[in-house]
Amino acid sequence: MHTITLAVRIYRTSQIKYVTSVLKFKLEGLRCSLERVEAAPKKWIKVSFSGEDEDVALRYLAKEFALCPENLKNLGKNVVVRGRISGVNSNGDKLYVDIGVFQPREVQAEIPIQQLQAQLADGRKIALKKIVEIFGLCENVPLTVKISDLASDGSVKAMLAEEQRANFGTWVKSLLDRLLVLGATEHEVRDALKHSGFARDIVNVEQPGLLEHAVVCKLGTDAIGLIPKVGGNLRNASLVVFSPSKVVDFFGENFLDTF
Incomplete structure (x- = not known):
């Protein structure tokens, strides 16, 4: 067994x-x-x-x-792990990712702000709070990371896995808004879209996780506009907007070439 x-x-x-x-x-x-x-x-x-x-x-x-690695001993440098964002530290310089390590104690991976600036902001000194806002890096959003260091104090340093960074690049270049639905089944998501009258405004429903979905909007449809009605049919789920136009407006059109 x-x-x-x-x-x-x-x-x-x-x-x-x-x-x-x-x-x-x-x-x-x-x-x-x-x-x-x-x-x-x-x-x-x-x-x-x-x-x-x-x-x-x-x-x-x-x-x-x-x-999940389960035990800290199962982690090593360059190991790729699928986790969920758990938040930002009080100093605003680390993004925490729960990677499923709970033996001999619970440990979360830490992505330093400098790493996110390098991977998502083309090296620009952007505040972590702003990066989180622009890329929708909210609690429970699935994130695939690569372990970069296992420190002597027991902390685990990480960076975005290449596939994760490439996925963000694909999302930005598509120029299509995505509404991330966290905590619902695919049936619940599609049912909510149908009952709210937005089924024709979407291209697809992607599945970053079993209970996490990305509703891909048609060009010209703003994901934020779906929240009032769709959210009413998904009261137990969290909704997060990923908007390529927000990314481009902030960084400029040339930013697309960095992915």
């Missing part, structure tokens, strides 16, 4: 049932039984499964959802 912690986070205990149904569907056809699905520390999903194909299932789930 394997017991692992997926890089999937729930927002409410009731969502364990949904996650369980998704995992059962994903493992259909494999000779493997899902034994237990529960919440690990910080609401990451802990899964136990067994059977003849349990090793195949392990590799598949790791590829599909990624795994």
